[in-house]
Amino acid sequence: MTSQQSQQHGTAVDTTPVIPLPLGTARVLTAAGAALTVLSTFLSWTWTDAFPGNLTVTGYPGGLQLLTLTGALLTLVHLLAAWGIRGLRMLDPAGGHGGTVWTAAGTFAATWYTLIAIAVQLGGLANLEPGGWVAGAAALLTLTGALALPLDRRATATGTARGRLAAVRDIMRTLHPGRTGRPLPPARPLPGWAEILLIAAAFGISLGVLTYGIGTRYGELFTGFLFLTGFCAAGLHQAGLTTRLAELTARHRNVTVAAAFVAAALFPLTQDTDEYTLIIVNILIFATVALGLNVVVGLAGLLDLGYVAFLGVGAYTAALVSGSTASTLHVRFPFWAAVLTGAAASLVFGVVIGAPTLRLRGDYLAIVTLGFGEIFRLAVGNLDGQSGPSVTNGPNGIPNIPDLELFGYNFGDKHSVGGIALSPFANYYLLMLLFTVIVVLVFSRAGNSRIGRAWIAIREDETAATAMGINAFRLKLLAFALGATLAGLAGTVQAHVAHTVVPEQYVFAGPVPPNSAFLLAAVILGGMGTITGPLLGAALLYLIPAKLQFLQDYQLLAFGAALILLMRFRPEGIIPNRRQQLEFHEDTAAKAEA
Template sequence: MTSNNTSPLIPLPASTARVVTLTGAVLALAGTFLPWTWTSAFPGDLTVTGYPGGLQVLTLVGAVLTLLFTLSGWGSPRSSEAGSGGRIRGLAWLTPGGTNSPVRLAALGVFGVTGYAIGAISYELGGLVNLELGGWIAGGGALLAVIGALALPADQPHDDDTDAWGRFRNAFSAPDPARAKDLPAWAEILIITAAFGIGLWIFAYGIATEYSELFIGFVVLAAFGFAAVLRAGLLKRLSALTAKHRNVTLTAAFAAAICFPFTQTNDQFALIGANILIFATVALGLNVVVGLAGLLDLGYVAFLGVGAYAAALVSGSPQSTIGVHFPFWAAVLTGVAASLVFGVLIGAPTLRLRGDYLAIVTLGFGEIFRITVNSLNGTSGPDVTNGSNGIPNIPDLELFGFNFGLPHDVLGFQLTRPGNYYLLMLLFTAVVVMVFRRSAESRIGRAWVAIREDETAATAMGINGFRLKLLAFALGAGLAGLAGSVQAHVSYSITPEQYQFAGSVPPNSAFLLAAVILGGMGTISGPLIGAALLYLIPAKLQFMAEWQLLLFGIALMLLMRFRPEGLVADRRKQLEFHETGQTDVPDDATLPEGATGVAKAGA
């Protein structure tokens, strides 16, 4: 039997717990304006008084977020403090879903990034003796904030008989946010624009982190901060607004993405952004095959390689065995056409298989491609691909006299080579997003989803399963070839080792498939987010290359345990992986007029 039990993990009065949390957050914030160490040998120069730097900035941001969430829930009826003078109305909009679970997650984020900074200082400088007063104040404040946050009552009622793990899990869960009052259209558009502006700032800051300690702290705070915002119900509110203003959302997203190269002053960071878009575009193409049609393709990276090799052979490279130089549009179309043809040739004899058998065949195709291009070296076979040497010295693209390899001044900003290719790849990504969106919403897209859910039932309803699966396979291959044709010119050279099933450097088939699953199958933004994370983290943490696959496997297991539908889930996945209460009798408030008696009679 379920009771309205919201007992906290640490027994303290709710008002006292909130005061403790506020005090800890204020101390952590104040500690960032004091020195954390006496020497500038630690990256970020944490010796300055009155000016936070490096990891101190992350602690400052987390402390501010904790303060805002704590003040937002003060006096809320859901926080068991209804009699404390009323909720602070000016901040009530921050927590439409839950008032206390966001505080816990934000406090844990502050504690995580501050604790990591203290540990890194001790490890690199030789002990806690190198920690100054500011570090002790910030660390003590972060610990105090966590203790106070864990003493707050749970937002979600739980069973009296729930075990310790269940109580801990419920402490970080929150009910669905209440429906917000409609705002003026201009205000909703302003909120969407501000949200994408904040997202651009966070993404640009993460890429521009100059040393690994700062990036690890950024990842810790971003993970807990994202979870806190999610539990607060802000993302659901934002999703409702973006669904209402879809065209405005796409325009804002595209405008924010265009601004990215102008925020980077280092060519290396801008190049990471260009490669992320290449990886994300290929992942979105794989999402057509896996996410919509439900075909498990383990050799998808081979289509990226086919497009890259086809574009490289006609690029005018001195090492190209063909010796031709196609213009930009012709080279791109050559890469797309070659991948499309290979998709049809491979899919026609293999797509009559299902499940594990299809996965094994596609895995074999990926390995056959790599071995074949490695053998076409003039010794083991015809001299086409130069074997293991690949095709180097691929010239830069040129379109209407615009050379992508040269810097250009745009509105007072200088766009370097990585920025030029980033904007080009952004244009291609927009095309791929449009193709995916139109396909998913079309009659063919609905047929793909029907095949994914139950191919036998779909065939019984008159859907030609083989033809539609072949169409999905060919479309996904063509989109991969589009990205491959640009990748060949961005990287200057291509080799067979770049296109493996698994490896330490993406893109490869395993990472592409993981990007789709991590982000959310069948969605547009899911694979883009998943690909960005899976490319950015290895690129910034190269010192962990030996442990990368181990950490990658642990992350996938945790994801499957706590969020199997992915970071961005569609409604079908939410219904599949979570209890929805579809069999419960609806409340009177949710029924149309005159239907209350019928529902009660049915119950």
């Protein structure tokens, strides 16, 4: 037999290695390549410090060399764990070499991206020092050896050409849970305190990785970071570590929630300037609005293309009642009243817009909601006292929105709490983090309730749900109103963080999120109907344009290409809902059974 087939959930996975080499030779080749890659990072890769990160120093890795060093070390760790080395075996519960393959690919991608960037920016391959050539060859050697390793330890190391092509296809499919081979063996029982420490360590490492990524000082480093973290995350999944962590978090839900909140709250303490804290504040605003849209799209299945208008309603309402010198109402509500007013205004607009339109379905509903979004933008642009009543100052918007103040605590001032200095954006970050927690709790409770199950039934088949006695219109209107309220809640904070609101912030598609297109993409790319999916999707869609300035002119092109690739290879999203994942790959499972 030339390949090993394993079954899980009725799906066959071919574990034939891509490159036919004996198992021992493949392991030695991978280990030698990874070790040589580590050594190459201590050599100079270029002769000039004109390339960011100063890769001219011998004996001290810097910049993008650190990413290559990290990837090579992780490849060695995964290889030794899959090899069965005592003390490392627990790092490869899946019992194969999938983690090694993915981390080797990540090391190769980060290394070769660096070398290509050096050649392009400095004007040719002549700008590479011998260390760069060694790094490129070593990374290629590592990947070659890894591709000769079987994904299943029980698989043979040789195969036919047809089997090897199938293995390439299966490597691309390994990120789908339920398609990665046999189930994980039972985990070794650990004391409760040890499991809690592992959960805390996982969130601590995640905080460190996030802090490093957000704090990257130039676009080349951030791009290399994306390459490495993306492939390494796939390697952790393929090795079974994410499954093990999910089992631990399921057993200690309260500890997990507390650890996640503490790790998120510690983020401002890792920053010495407001530059990156402001980015993460905007990410939280974007993510909170995406979660509200997830109620409408992910749970109820209503395609809303004008959702950003509800964010604008909340922002404009808060700007009008928060004491801005440009406000036409000339009132100043306290913080809690401004928040409730903004959320209530968005709720009213959600009901007013939803009541006459939610009897439509599919494309017709999408067109109507798109029209509402454009009507809102044009309306606030014309309420300037000339084209219409004097309410919003028209295209000039409402500037000079004062900072929030709660119980005498001004969010625009620096404060010291328990000896810890908090900058203005750190204050807003903690406030927005609290709002995000509230929205997550609302979404979780709503999704798991009787109403949430009714929303899912409507999403799957509205006709069948109606036949079973579900009042589809009333429940769709409830979902629309809840989603609008959550968007308005985030809009009240956005207005105070930006200190101004203008109509151009609330368009269907534009270069700067949040807008309706990016919000919808965050939900779809992250994973509809989940909590972590839209959070991750919103973070990526906001962070990548913010860090990669050279993509500003090609942002929509890159965005479209990413959508096409993800919809082709992972239509259920990065963090999928289990039910939808099975639906998307129903045909593949049927073919495998046949």
